[in-house]
Amino acid sequence: MSAMLLNKDQWSAFVGKLAGEKKVWAPVKRGDIMRFEPLEEGAVPSLDFANTTVPPKTVVFPQTETLYRYRIGQAELAVPVLEGEAVLLGVRPCDARAMSIVQKLFRWDVDDPYYLKRREAATLVGLACSAPGTNCFCTSVGGGPASTEGLDLLMTDLGESYLLEALTDKGKALLEAAQDLLQEAPAGAVQEKEKVVGAAEKAIARSVDTTGIPQGLPGLWEHPLWQRTAAGCLGCGTCTFLCPTCHCFDIQDEVEGFEGRRCRMWDSCMFAEYTLHASGHNPRPTRRERTRNRINHKYNYFVQKFDVIACVGCGRCVNLCPVNIDLVEILRQVKEAL
Amino acid sequence: MSESFEPNIVAFLCNWCSYAGADLAGTSRVQYPANINVIRVMCSGRVNPLFVMNALQQGADGVLVSGCHPGDCHYMEGNFYARRRLGMLKDLMEFVGIDPRRFHMSWVSASEGHKWKEVVQKTVDDAREAGPFQGFRRRQIDW
Amino acid sequence: MDLEKLRKTAAEIVSRDDVKYLIGWRPGSFGYRVSPCFVQDAAGAEELIFSPLCASNLATYLTLVEKLPVPRGEEPDRRKVALLVKGCDSRAVVQLLVEKGIEREQVILVGLPCRGVVDLNLLQQKYPEGLEKGELSWQEGGFQLIRNGETATIPREEILAEKCRLCRYPNPVLSDVTIGDPVEPWETEADRGVEELEQKSVEERWDYWEEQFSKCIRCYSCRNACPLCYCDDCILDRLNPIWINRAVNFSENTAFHLARAFHLGGRCAECGECERACPMNIPLGKLNRKLAKEVREKYGYEAGVDPEAKPFLASYNPNDPEEFIL
């Protein structure tokens, strides 16, 4: 029950089966962009995409999350009840890997109950990449088109059918639930998958050699490359908001009449206000420091703390930057400067 | 919309004309709808478009801004600026689909108690026709 | 496009002692991308390009530079900044001058008459972007794409950016040096995007914008990319009072977009940067163009054309229209 085949004409039945039991999130196209949304009844998601514009982190780490509600002048705090189990359909391996990386931080020392509860309630059905995007470089940072880290079930498109491999008990349970739609995978299927994945791996055109970067970054603290890179930076939050491993948030109180809530929302280290002290002092006063912090956080600090690079090579920041600030290019310059 | 719907109107009145006009309406016992919540500002030029948006976000079904007649501004020209600014806001709000009946602007002088009544009546009637403004409410959404 | 002349002029400008740097475009790191480039010396000028891919408005960088306190005993750097400007970019600079956001002596404008830039999304749809760099140039009736040694001709209307279809100022309205001959302004089409919406009912418009604004992730790249969003103390960053909550939901997003559009009312240079920078492809230009249109038609005012003009919202005409007033 670990490797099964799903014929493509059974796809909608398979989705219907999952949706019958749990809330299913799947990539949905809205105009030119793609993001994960709860599947409407009867809808069948298309799996024909390179990757979503907004990473699936939104499901386990919503952009705005109420921590608790209260009434002004009263002491009771009401903690919202988190939704039940969810299935994420069509998660790319890089995004799933990002979740397991971010989880290390949310587990560090003190558990973050909101993130972890949502994460535990989510079953990740991955979709191996057969046609990687232009700026994918997952193989350079420890991932791959069929990386299984963080996933419960991996699907691979074999043309006529999908190969479904259960990776965890949660994944096995999904397969069991949909048993009557599946067939035991023939021996050749796994080899066929290897072929698809191998071709995808070859198709990844961008790469960066990360050896020595985490150790070398502190030595480049005052290097002119930061000024050079930051000069063109607009200081917007696109790269960080849409990064699957970025996890910084802000906590604010919002009040309407006598009702209030304390909630957290995504924040970006590219904003000046992010580190601004109430006194007016800012430890990172310009875009140079902020750009340097972004790269250092992913490629140095996180490595020091959790022994893994906090970048999965999904290429979103490269694709979506309005002024072509290219992470791979920055890393190449870092490497050169070492 | 049900007949019983009573709109919630926020009115920004300038201190020198419209507020005095509303006052006059009161002292002359002119009856006007009680749906109006008056916020006194020193000049209609003080009204930031964000005030209007915030009122709508926090539960107003309609907003009224009222000041002195052109040329009569206590500060000489405040209402001229307000006219440009809020005229543009009205265009913008209409363009994104906020019913134009939800936002009105008027000139009411200190002696126009009766005009004040008409303005309020029109604002309230319009907002009532437009119905409760749920779409934009802060609390209705993901609170 | 005479690149030789552009580079030579740029090299001359940056060699001057009173010039800090020149901001221009250079080829990006892959595909059709173009990066802003800050030329410090004559050698750096060799990188400069000007092509239909140079859509970004470099005037943004004039006000984006953080003003750190000058250390005691040091003089502030008063050197000029040189800037390559297309027609729309120059309008942004003019508007900055109108608002006294910058001083005329601070900038040197190198004007580039422009025959219209392309919409990257449209280009990508037609010729998918790969890692290999593509070069685009103007030719009679359209564009020429050179990629992997292959040449393709693309008709102008297929990939021309929307802002350029509507452009009325293809030649810089203000410049110190102009490179190349002035371009004959083309017949502008009707602004279909705005007109279609205007013809819809109020409810339909609300539904349309609800879908658009719901996509917003509030990364504020529209604000940051805009050359005219340069307030030191933006209402979005202020914590006291908080006009627009940080929470991302339809209500706050709508309030944000209304405020953003309104703050550009009578100021927008119609360079389309907000829309181009938006990662969620929200048609922000429609909001700006609608307001620009109202301001033009009702008040006879156009932003960013006359450096001596008064700012629209900081001036008035006693005879301004007031049909909407009760």
Next chain:
Amino acid sequence: MDNANPYIPYMATIQETWYETSGDRPIKTFKVTLDDEEVRKNWSHRPGQCAMVGILGVGESMFCISCSPTEGDFLRFSVMRAGKNTQALHQLEAGDKLTVRGPLGNSFPLEEWKGKKILTIGGGIGQAPLRPIIEYVKAKRDQYAGLTVIYGARTSSDLCFKGELQEMMKCGEVCCHLTIDVEEEGWEHNVGFVPQALLDLNPSPENTIAITCGPPIMIRFVLQNLKKLGFADEQIYTTLENRMKCGIGKCGRCNAGPLYVCKDGPVFTYAQLKEVPEAFA
């Protein structure tokens, strides 16, 4: 801290408030007790630790707990009025409610320091995190070899805990040196900057721990002077502050290089910080 959900604060009541300093950025001290008896009994903090103090409907900010656990089962916070939250805090009086989340962060290793001489060097509001050390050492006087306090501010009216410090000087139990930046009428103590006062005092590094806190520029010069006096990196401690939101190492903003101030700190030795270029930015 509530272990199941570290974001949930405890409710607390203000017992007493008083102003430490006046001026355009006054400092007000709040004496606070936790409402829940169970929580109050189980609460234990160590000198140097912080807490998130908030007002429902306004927001939370991180403050160091400026009292030593030896003083009783209450908490003290000294707050300078600077931003939105502190402005709202300054309007509160005895009887008003607060939310408190903590204790957060690490603390001064006072157990390790037993038998040593303690030297605190503070500037302005930077005295607040040093006060618990002073109180703790005072309470366990026999376990420590000595206590010296150097404290400075811009003017005499900017000095916090002035009454307490003068009291200490009077009864001679603590060697206390106060300094202000510029000469003032009626001021009978030192005049000059804190780093200079440190040099003038010329304390011996032998068996001594130096702890410093204050504005970044002061810390930088104090560190220089401590090195001049022969202090080893491990003998120098400081406590940092940055903008914080979660207080538990999740929200990301308080990092100085690889160190999260809220979780790895706020107490660091100079040995830890000297490799971190951002630490005193």
